[in-house]
Amino acid sequence: MSLSLLHLPSLQKCSSPLSPYPSLPPCFHVPCSERRKPRAIWSTSISCCFPQQLQQSVVVVERNATSPSVLLSERKVVRFGLPSKGRMAADTLDLLKDCQLLVKQVNPRQYVAEIPQLSNLEVWFQRPKDIVRKLLAGDLDLGIVGFDTFSEYGLGNEDLIIVHNALGYGDCRLSLAIPNHGIFESINSVRELSQMPQWTAKPLRVATGFTHLGPKFMKDNGFLNVTFSIADGALEAAPAMGIADAILDLVSSGTTLKENNLKEIEGGVLLESQAILVARKKSLIEQKDVRDRTKEILERLEAHLRAVDQFTVTAHMRGSSAEEVAGRVRSQPSLSGLEGPTISPVFSKHNGKVTPDYHAIVICVPKKALYKSVQQLREIGGSGVLVSPLTYIFEEVTPRWKELLLKLQL
Numbered sequence: 001m002s003l004s005l006l007h008l009p010s011l012q013k014c015s016s017p018l019s020p021y022p023s024l025p026p027c028f029h030v031p032c033s034e035r036r037k038p039r040a041i042w043s044t045s046i047s048c049c050f051p052q053q054l055q056q057s058v059v060v061v062e063r064n065a066t067s068p069s070v071l072l073s074e075r076k077v078v079r080f081g082l083p084s085k086g087r088m089a090a091d092t093l094d095l096l097k098d099c100q101l102l103v104k105q106v107n108p109r110q111y112v113a114e115i116p117q118l119s120n121l122e123v124w125f126q127r128p129k130d131i132v133r134k135l136l137a138g139d140l141d142l143g144i145v146g147f148d149t150f151s152e153y154g155l156g157n158e159d160l161i162i163v164h165n166a167l168g169y170g171d172c173r174l175s176l177a178i179p180n181h182g183i184f185e186s187i188n189s190v191r192e193l194s195q196m197p198q199w200t201a202k203p204l205r206v207a208t209g210f211t212h213l214g215p216k217f218m219k220d221n222g223f224l225n226v227t228f229s230i231a232d233g234a235l236e237a238a239p240a241m242g243i244a245d246a247i248l249d250l251v252s253s254g255t256t257l258k259e260n261n262l263k264e265i266e267g268g269v270l271l272e273s274q275a276i277l278v279a280r281k282k283s284l285i286e287q288k289d290v291r292d293r294t295k296e297i298l299e300r301l302e303a304h305l306r307a308v309d310q311f312t313v314t315a316h317m318r319g320s321s322a323e324e325v326a327g328r329v330r331s332q333p334s335l336s337g338l339e340g341p342t343i344s345p346v347f348s349k350h351n352g353k354v355t356p357d358y359h360a361i362v363i364c365v366p367k368k369a370l371y372k373s374v375q376q377l378r379e380i381g382g383s384g385v386l387v388s389p390l391t392y393i394f395e396e397v398t399p400r401w402k403e404l405l406l407k408l409q410l
């Protein structure tokens, strides 16, 4: 196998048992002296589709025709990419921790870590866009990124598959925004913007970091004369600096737009985004360990996310039988639980006699409806109400896992 390397430390055989790259064959370990700050080894080329003059080709390692398959089949360890920094990093670790998947990182400058609960799996910390690139290149099997990053850098590639589409954090939208003053003061929709006479004599200048989604959106919305300037951050400054007429960027609270005298317009939202779990389809199909680890991560995530908005409520209620108590509980709309209440007799002792005069009822209640549910329980004779948080609600079969197997035809 031959490799030619550009811009990277040379790879050489390393026999240390403490290698931070356990899944690489020994002959491709990074030299010990360079381990403090490991760098990408199997990156591949990604090009911007627009504009041409900014097209970049970041070929870090060139593989010969046979190397990828040889390497992938040699790699037995499942690789899970997590955001190394930025907005998604802390929330991702928090969610995994809530699912009892504690990511153990030896030190913050090492980008590889492990989750002791998941055997034969390495966590690799990467920038979100690099997670998508490395999934495409086959250097990662699983990853957590924002849907926006997945859409921009995944380029619609069918080898990437969304395993969980709503991890409940990183909510934002990719939106077109224009100044709220000057020639744009009375412009309130994409349609009005596209019909402004100005764009016949000169192009509409859009600042964005979304070089794949941006041009497509503008074209689909009838903008014929558009130029793009590319920036990675602080895009909201571009109109005030005279660099752009509009920006295409992520919006969450809308504060940054407002503070920079910009506004969103009708029809200007390209996509709604939140954190998602993505997998490489080929890895799922070909490697049982990838499927097994994915299933466990997904089951924990689904069960936890299902539970997170619920309380479990226990109460005692006087009644002649479980059926009679059930009838009273079910008459209250807020007390129906997930499938119905669990009711069991409480054997209390009165005058030396043990009788099931009381029944204990257990239900799941949405957090938002807790107080209403407690009131309804009291109205039907409930007492001694106990409320506790829920960690997991496991279904008989995880719905998203079932869907995934169908999609993979497995």
Ligand SMILES: Nc1ncnc2c1ncn2[C@@H]1O[C@H](COP(=O)(O)OP(=O)(O)OP(=O)(O)O)[C@@H](O)[C@H]1O
Pocket: 085, 086, 087, 088, 127, 128, 129, 145, 146, 147, 148, 149, 170, 171, 172, 232, 250, 251, 252, 253, 273, 274, 275
């Ligand atoms: N204002 C926001 N509110 C909520 N989530 C956001 C917001 N901005 C970005 N995100 C989400 O967080 C992800 C990571 O954003 P972040 O700005 O941390 O990194 P990045 O800009 O994509 O990475 P890099 O710094 O490598 O360019 C985004 O892809 C998006 O999914």
Ligand SMILES: O=P(O)(O)OC[C@H]1O[C@H](OP(=O)(O)OP(=O)(O)O)[C@H](O)[C@@H]1O
Pocket: 087, 232, 233, 234, 235, 236, 249, 250, 251, 252, 253, 254, 255, 256, 257
């Ligand atoms: O609607 P808001 O809640 O105000 O958030 C929107 C801002 O958040 C993101 O930037 P970030 O803070 O990540 O910094 P960046 O501009 O350097 O990417 C995004 O690019 C917007 O600038």
